[in-house]
Amino acid sequence: MTWKAGQAEIAELVKENELEQVPINDSNVKELINDSHMHLATARLAMESGDLKSSHLLAYDAFRKSVTALLAAQGLRPTSIGGHSAVDHAIRAQFPTREQFRAFGRLRRARNKYEYPGSESGGPSSDEVEDAIKEGEKAVDASRKILDSEVLSRWLP
Numbered sequence: 001m002t003w004k005a006g007q008a009e010i011a012e013l014v015k016e017n018e019l020e021q022v023p024i025n026d027s028n029v030k031e032l033i034n035d036s037h038m039h040l041a042t043a044r045l046a047m048e049s050g051d052l053k054s055s056h057l058l059a060y061d062a063f064r065k066s067v068t069a070l071l072a073a074q075g076l077r078p079t080s081i082g083g084h085s086a087v088d089h090a091i092r093a094q095f096p097t098r099e100q101f102r103a104f105g106r107l108r109r110a111r112n113k114y115e116y117p118g119s120e121s122g123g124p125s126s127d128e129v130e131d132a133i134k135e136g137e138k139a140v141d142a143s144r145k146i147l148d149s150e151v152l153s154r155w156l157p
Helices: 009-014 026-048 051-072 083-094 104-115 126-149
Strands: 020-022 076-078
Touching: 009 020, 009 083, 026 051, 026 126, 051 076, 051 083, 051 104, 051 126, 076 083, 083 104, 104 126
Parallel strands: none
Antiparallel strands: 020 076
16 A cells, blocks of 8 residues: 655655665554554543643654554554654655644654753643644544555454
8 A cells, every 4th residue: 555645755765764664564553553542542541640741642652653554554664763753754745635644743842842851841731732632633533544445444443
């Protein structure tokens, strides 16, 4: 499975070793989508308990894993060189009209502010966490629908 949009950008990301081609593994795609759903549920619980950092991280990871599933369904995965940034570039290239994926870069930058040593940020606010969960839900739902529509419904529950 591949999408016509973004083919040149994907080829460049592969050439630059930011993405790599791997065998398509249906179990991996399914696991990524299932993890996304679980991360969102846990993010809500963490928010309710007041653990805003964990909640934000889980919502971001739900978003990231859901769009990584779209790459995995094509036999692509980010490398350690490309990382989460490569996922962002690939998804924006392949799905430029999908507003459900536009927040990924913003959430990634917000996460980086408090996740990496030396950060001045104390962590996300409750509004930022609510936004991350909302955006994660949109991305997970959109990814699932895309995968379902591309004949992968044979193994998605």
